[in-house]
Amino acid sequence: MSKIIKAAELKVLISEDSEAVIRPVLEPSEDRAEEAAFDASLREGTILEAKDIIEQAQAKAEDILNAAEAEVEELWERAKKELEELRVQAQSEGYQAGYETGYEEGQKQADAETTRLISFLKQTVETALQDRAAALARLEQDFLKLSLILAEKIVKKAIHEDPAWLRPVIEEAYSRLGAVNECTIRLNPDDYQVIKEEELRLQRTGTELVRFQPDPAVSPGGCIIEADTGTIDAGLEKRLGKLARHLMDVLYHE
Template sequence: MSSNSIIPKEQLTAYQRWELAAFEDINELAAGATPADAAQPLPPDSLPGAEPAQEEAAVEVEQPAQNIPYPTAEEMEALHQQAYQDAFGEGQKAGFEKGFEQGLSEGRQAAVNDVEQMTSVLAVLERANRDFESSMAEVVLDLALALTQQMLRQVLPVKNDILLPLIREALASLPQVNQHPRILVHPENGKVLRELLTADIAHFGLRIIDDHTIQPGGCKIEAGSSEIDATVESRWSRLLAALGRNGDWFEVS
């Protein structure tokens, strides 16, 4: 068959696929058919397994594809911007939360460090204050001792009766036995004491002895095996020892 025998699509009618029937059906058809029937083509619906031609044509006709419009450049750009903004927002939120937690942690640590530094500074200042107070106390004490010594050096030579309370207190502390106490004093003090202690001299049998080695304002009392050293040097040394100092009355302050 040449290409000129091809029937155009517009002239086609419904058709039916030919299928080989079973041998029993073919025999029955052949037995009952007449020559006229054999010359006539079988209707499409009479063959076994045949379906309506319209339905077959409907199956064979291809449905044209729907035209789906592609997004424009503006729509693509808008989608891109929206996706970018969404991603940026999520990233910004996550970054903010992470940064907030990190900043809070760093802030707390910085506060702890500041408190520790401030505590250290306060401790240093407190130690410095104590040292300053201690050093100032030492300075003030030294100054007070120096002033006291200078005052005593000026007062004792002229205040000849300054020993009277001290001598009476010392005599009262001595054992009450038959003994005659001896009082060694500077000659300037001895003159005054002999006048002021007239009654005590008679009562205790006191003897006032002048001794130039004893500084004015001081004395020594001897009674048997007992001795009271009330010299200015001894009393000054005991005062310095009580204040944690070492010194000598003869040292010029």
């Protein structure tokens, strides 16, 4: 704006306080009055013209500035748009150029990672199954031992509370004998004192000879029947062993 104003000043710019006056060339015959009038008119017109020029220059400068600002803004927006397009294009070209190589490499990495994960999962599952099987085996063994301990305690408690509890055991074992002429029933000494021959109701036919004999080797609650045809072991340990085998069949075969 200041350059434009100075260009206008090159034509004429005279303030009312200025002592300088531009005078036209006058004929010597013109008088002083006319010169004075002309000088005043010229001064006034020059001042008005100078103000006009200044205002026009200022308006033009304002327009130029506004136009320049608008153009700069437009250029800036266009430049940003072009830069974005170039960036996208470069990215796209780079992606397309490296797509096949990148895809193949990525696929290899994905396959390797998948294989590793599958192997890890298989190993984890196998280890978990082995641990589970081992834990179940230990649990089953513990369950079996506990069952036998409980059974033994129950039997001993029943014998202690009611010694006659042994009678059905003897009768059941005796009933499994075949045809015999005689047999010997061995009992624990404590049980022998309780079980009397006359109290036994052996479901037998004929006149077999049955003898009862105390034997410390027989555990309380059990009996061993001997005959000429064979021996039947109905001892407590034997019966508990049979119970253990039955429990094992249930645990491992059902």
